[in-house]
Amino acid sequence: MNLQPTIGLEIHVQLDTRTKMFCACELSFGEPPNTRTCPVCLGLPGALPVLNAQSIHFGLMIGHALGCELAPQSIFHRKNYFYPDLPKGFQISQYDAPLCRGGSLGDVRIDRVHLEEDAAKLNHVGVSGRIHGAGSSIVDFNRGGTPLVEVVTEPDLHDAEEARVWLALLAATMRQLGVSDVRMAEGSLRCDANVSLAPAGSGELGVKTELKNMNSFSFVKRGIEAEIARQRALLESGAEVVQQTLHFDPRSGNLTSLRSKEEAHDYRYFPEPDLVPIAIDEEMVQRAREAVGELPATRIARYEHLGLSAEHAHQFAFRPALGSFFEAVLSAADGASPRELATWTAHVAAALGERDPDASALEPAALAALVALVGAGRVAAGPARTVVLARLLSQGGDPARIVEQEGVGALDDDAGLADAVAAAIAEHPDAAERLRAGNAKAIGPIVGHVMRATKGRADGGEVTRLVHERLGL
Amino acid sequence: MSAPPRTATEAVEAIRAGQLSARELWLACQAAATDDELNAFTWVADADDGPNEEAAALPFAGIPLAVKDLFCTEGIPSQAGSRILRDYRPPYTATVVRQLLDAGASLLAKTNQDEFAMGSSNENSAYGAVLNPHDRGRVPGGSSGGSAAAVAAGIVPWALGTDTGGSIRQPAALCGIVGLKPTYGACSRYGMIAFASSLDQAGPLTRSVADAALLFSKMVGRDPCDSTSLAFPEAIELPRSERLDGLRFGVPDELTGEGVETGVRAAFEASVALVEQLGASVERCQLPHAPHALAAYYLIAPAECSSNLARFDGVRYGLRVDSQDGSLEEMYSRTRAEGFGAEVKRRVMLGTYALSSGYYDAYYGRAQRVRTKIAEDFRAAFERFDFILTPTSPTAAFELGARTSDPLAMYLSDFCTVPMSLAGIPAISIPNGASGGLPVGLQVVGPAFSEPRLLDAAHALELAHADRVKTIALPSPLRFEGNENGAAGARE
Numbered sequence: 033m034n035l036q037p038t039i040g041l042e043i044h045v046q047l048d049t050r051t052k053m054f055c056a057c058e059l060s061f062g063e064p065p066n067t068r069t070c071p072v073c074l075g076l077p078g079a080l081p082v083l084n085a086q087s088i089h090f091g092l093m094i095g096h097a098l099g100c101e102l103a104p105q106s107i108f109h110r111k112n113y114f115y116p117d118l119p120k121g122f123q124i125s126q127y128d129a130p131l132c133r134g135g136s137l138g139d140v141r142i143d144r145v146h147l148e149e150d151a152a153k154l155n156h157v158g159v160s161g162r163i164h165g166a167g168s169s170i171v172d173f174n175r176g177g178t179p180l181v182e183v184v185t186e187p188d189l190h191d192a193e194e195a196r197v198w199l200a201l202l203a204a205t206m207r208q209l210g211v212s213d214v215r216m217a218e219g220s221l222r223c224d225a226n227v228s229l230a231p232a233g234s235g236e237l238g239v240k241t242e243l244k245n246m247n248s249f250s251f252v253k254r255g256i257e258a259e260i261a262r263q264r265a266l267l268e269s270g271a272e273v274v275q276q277t278l279h280f281d282p283r284s285g286n287l288t289s290l291r292s293k294e295e296a297h298d299y300r301y302f303p304e305p306d307l308v309p310i311a312i313d314e315e316m317v318q319r320a321r322e323a324v325g326e327l328p329a330t331r332i333a334r335y336e337h338l339g340l341s342a343e344h345a346h347q348f349a350f351r352p353a354l355g356s357f358f359e360a361v362l363s364a365a366d367g368a369s370p371r372e373l374a375t376w377t378a379h380v381a382a383a384l385g386e387r388d389p390d391a392s393a394l395e396p397a398a399l400a401a402l403v404a405l406v407g408a409g410r411v412a413a414g415p416a417r418t419v420v421l422a423r424l425l426s427q428g429g430d431p432a433r434i435v436e437q438e439g440v441g442a443l444d445d446d447a448g449l450a451d452a453v454a455a456a457i458a459e460h461p462d463a464a465e466r467l468r469a470g471n472a473k474a475i476g477p478i479v480g481h482v483m484r485a486t487k488g489r490a491d492g493g494e495v496t497r498l499v500h501e502r503l504g505l
Numbered sequence: 506m507s508a509p510p511r512t513a514t515e516a517v518e519a520i521r522a523g524q525l526s527a528r529e530l531w532l533a534c535q536a537a538a539t540d541d542e543l544n545a546f547t548w549v550a551d552a553d554d555g556p557n558e559e560a561a562a563l564p565f566a567g568i569p570l571a572v573k574d575l576f577c578t579e580g581i582p583s584q585a586g587s588r589i590l591r592d593y594r595p596p597y598t599a600t601v602v603r604q605l606l607d608a609g610a611s612l613l614a615k616t617n618q619d620e621f622a623m624g625s626s627n628e629n630s631a632y633g634a635v636l637n638p639h640d641r642g643r644v645p646g647g648s649s650g651g652s653a654a655a656v657a658a659g660i661v662p663w664a665l666g667t668d669t670g671g672s673i674r675q676p677a678a679l680c681g682i683v684g685l686k687p688t689y690g691a692c693s694r695y696g697m698i699a700f701a702s703s704l705d706q707a708g709p710l711t712r713s714v715a716d717a718a719l720l721f722s723k724m725v726g727r728d729p730c731d732s733t734s735l736a737f738p739e740a741i742e743l744p745r746s747e748r749l750d751g752l753r754f755g756v757p758d759e760l761t762g763e764g765v766e767t768g769v770r771a772a773f774e775a776s777v778a779l780v781e782q783l784g785a786s787v788e789r790c791q792l793p794h795a796p797h798a799l800a801a802y803y804l805i806a807p808a809e810c811s812s813n814l815a816r817f818d819g820v821r822y823g824l825r826v827d828s829q830d831g832s833l834e835e836m837y838s839r840t841r842a843e844g845f846g847a848e849v850k851r852r853v854m855l856g857t858y859a860l861s862s863g864y865y866d867a868y869y870g871r872a873q874r875v876r877t878k879i880a881e882d883f884r885a886a887f888e889r890f891d892f893i894l895t896p897t898s899p900t901a902a903f904e905l906g907a908r909t910s911d912p913l914a915m916y917l918s919d920f921c922t923v924p925m926s927l928a929g930i931p932a933i934s935i936p937n938g939a940s941g942g943l944p945v946g947l948q949v950v951g952p953a954f955s956e957p958r959l960l961d962a963a964h965a966l967e968l969a970h971a972d973r974v975k976t977i978a979l980p981s982p983l984r985f986e987g988n989e990n991g992a993a994g995a996r997e
Binding site: 119 | 585733809815817821
């Protein structure tokens with residue numbers, strides 16, 4: 033049986049507003065527990081929520097970025113359930129009137145984008161680290177009330193790696209919008225995945241399960257892989273998949289059931305009577321539109337159109353600092369192909385690791401000039417990268433002068449190179465013989481010898497030409 | 506001091522005129538509150554915590570104010586009549602209370618109430634029933650029963666209550682005083698322990714319409730902490746009208762017929778005649794959906810309360826009853842089982858059911874549609890009339906225990922007051938004579954934000970009613986002993 037997985041994602045992203053969603057407490061970044069709280073976010077009797085306008089602005093920016101339809105009027109609902117991290121006994125969320133609907137990112141359609149408040153943080157004291165079996169649990173309300181945006185996709189993904197790549201694109205989009213720093217390890221982006229399997233081509237969806245609260249790209253991938261494997265084994269053995277909510281433990285790789293369909297909460301959603309409807313006017317829409325810059329998906333398409341490899345297009349789109357540097361090199365260059373310039377920008381990225389090019393001594397124009405020297409055969413690619421670029425990164429300067437100072441300029445068709453070729457042929461008579469016999473690959477050892485002898489300064493094409501000439505080929 | 510001031514307005518004037526000091530009024534009220542036998546209070550300030558000299562210079566001249574228990578008052582028990590909040594002391598003060606204190610009121614006491622404002626007799630309080638000062642065998646009405654009884658008994662000049670379906674107007678009627686339920690949104694709800702968020706409004710309970718206007722004038726205003734509050738469109742002046750010339754009053758068939766007891770109906774008909782004598786026209790009219798108001802109310806209010814009361818879970822404040830099996834679920838259920846009274850549990854269960862998946866449209870959704878129809882009925886009526894007139898309560902005060910075993914009979918107490926709550930419009934109850942020796946109320950209803958005109962009309966009626974109202978006035982319990990021995994010489 034050829035079973036095809038179908039995956040939909042629900043992503044929660046903490047928004048970098050100054051204050052919480054419904055009160056004036058500033059967002060918390062590791063402050064001592066329960067120091068960023070007030071009657072509202074503690075759910076004290078009599079306290080009332082007041083909506084943070086910046087969260088709406090951010091929500092609308094995300095809506096624009098994902099090509100959603102923005103609701104002219106949107107309302108909040110109460111999602112009712114008991115849990116110690118939920119001080120009011122309900123979460124203020126959105127239900128049937130979300131801020132944004134529809135849209136897409138890459139090939140994945142968006143179902144909806146809505147706003148809600150984050151829960152507090154529970155620390156369970158005990159071995160399990162979970163509420164069941166914990167001796168006691170400590171609640172830190174600093175996080176409670178942090179604005180969250182929830183993005184729900186249509187079930188348009190079909191394998192775990194595809195889901196991981198798409199999630200990275202979404203995270204890059206949020207970061208580039210400036211609405212969230214998306215630090216997954218700190219829980220500022222959390223992902224749920226709905227997974228089901230059905231016979232390929234059947235046009236139907238199988239029974240789905242939900243994987244909750246995965247907080248890294250690789251856990252998302254591994255969790256989905258594990259769940260696909262579990263469902264596949266069940267279905268192939270003739271058993272059925274039971275609809276349920278699962279927890280993926282990244283340490284053990286195990287999936288455990290949190291609750292079955294029968295145990296699913298009835299959240300008793302109803303419109304939040306303490307808030308008034310949000311009326312979105314044209315000015316708010318316009319302001320959000322203007323705040324959205326070029327987004328990763330657009331950049332990827334533009335770079336690929338310039339002829340860059342998919343790998344470089346993604347790399348520069350996801351790291352805006354790298355993308356900007358590449359574009360500066362591109363505009364400083366005269367005639368070099370964008371693909372070539374991208375390769376050199378990638379060399380820069382590789383040399384710098386996590387550091388951005390701006391943090392080095394390298395000027396975009398200098399890199400463009402270096403690429404031009406290589407293109408003109410004035411310096412070979414090897415020393416250009418290992419010697420010249422290395423110096424440019426650490427000290428800056430003019431590439432042509434560095435080539436001269438370091439003595440790594442290319443050797444042209446002078447006696448020196450011809451002598452080196454003659455010497456190499458003399459050293460490798462067997463290779464010369466096979467080359468004469470028509471084995472083109474046999475030139476390798478001879479060229480290698482010349483390169484070693486000239487410390488890489490010789491132009492490979494020129495060396496090949498001279499070898500052929502000398503052997504009368 | 507020859508005679509204690511009859512109203513808050515008189516007390517302020519007496520203090521201004523130097524005939525009375527804020528301090529001696531405070532001490533007299535504090536003593537009367539301490540000696541209270543009606544169980545009207547859940548907390549009374551110390552005698553030493555009275556107004557200082559500065560308060561006397563403020564608009565309210567430092568005169569005492571009693572506040573319903575469910576208003577949060579910083580550091581002072583705010584228990585909403587519930588065991589689950591026994592001795593809960595909030596870290597902040599409700600906006601309207603803060604505004605009144607800033608205007609120079611002095612917080613004398615917190616008043617008893619039905620638990621979380623759920624009830625019409627004040628018998629649902631975890632702190633015991635309140636007695637009606639006119640007949641201690643009867644209820645004062647509810648849920649603001651403590652506030653109504655304390656004001657009617659003359660212990661405090663005025664008090665703050667809240668009204669969700671009649672909780673200011675009905676006890677005001679049963680205790681023979683004035684109670685105003687403002688337009689929804691006129692006063693901040695911030696710091697009011699919520700019962701039903703879309704219905705709750707704070708309002709004054711007073712001994713005169715002028716007092717209601719005076720207290721209300723400092724309660725209104727947009728509060729940045731309450732998204733549903735609005736700036737009141739005009740200043741609230743003290744009412745002065747003595748006539749109702751040219752005004753048109755509507756009397757809805759649905760709220761003045763069946764179910765209204767004979768004595769209450771007689772009093773109502775007498776006041777209708779009085780309205781005409783004062784120069785207004787009176788016509789019968791229809792509010793076709795009003796008879797469905799109670800049914801809609803008893804879905805919407807419990808639905809909201811089931812959610813609003815979810816926060817009382819034993820985790821952060823108030824009562825916690827530990828579980829025996831160590832589970833969180835059992836801690837929740839034991840805490841709530843022991844912390845809430847029967848009526849609260851009944852409404853939480855009703856509301857939980859009404860919001861449940863599969864029932865939402867049939868119950869909550871339909872109730873909201875009825876609510877819209879009721880509001881439309883009033884809008885249509887106010888195209889023809891300036892005000893609508895009904896009895897406040899279908900009956901006078903009933904005996905303690907008479908309706909405790911029959912929730913539906915109890916719910917009918919609010920038959921005449923619930924439609925206005927659902928429509929969010931203002932209504933005032935003023936004393937309207939007596940039935941069988943017990944006070945009866947007259948309800949005057951206006952469109953949203955019509956309080957200044959509503960208070961004016963009520964004032965004219967109050968003046969014309971004066972003789973009938975005197976028959977139910979109670980003697981003041983205030984004693985100005987300091988005066989008699991000349992120790993409190995501020996006015997000498």
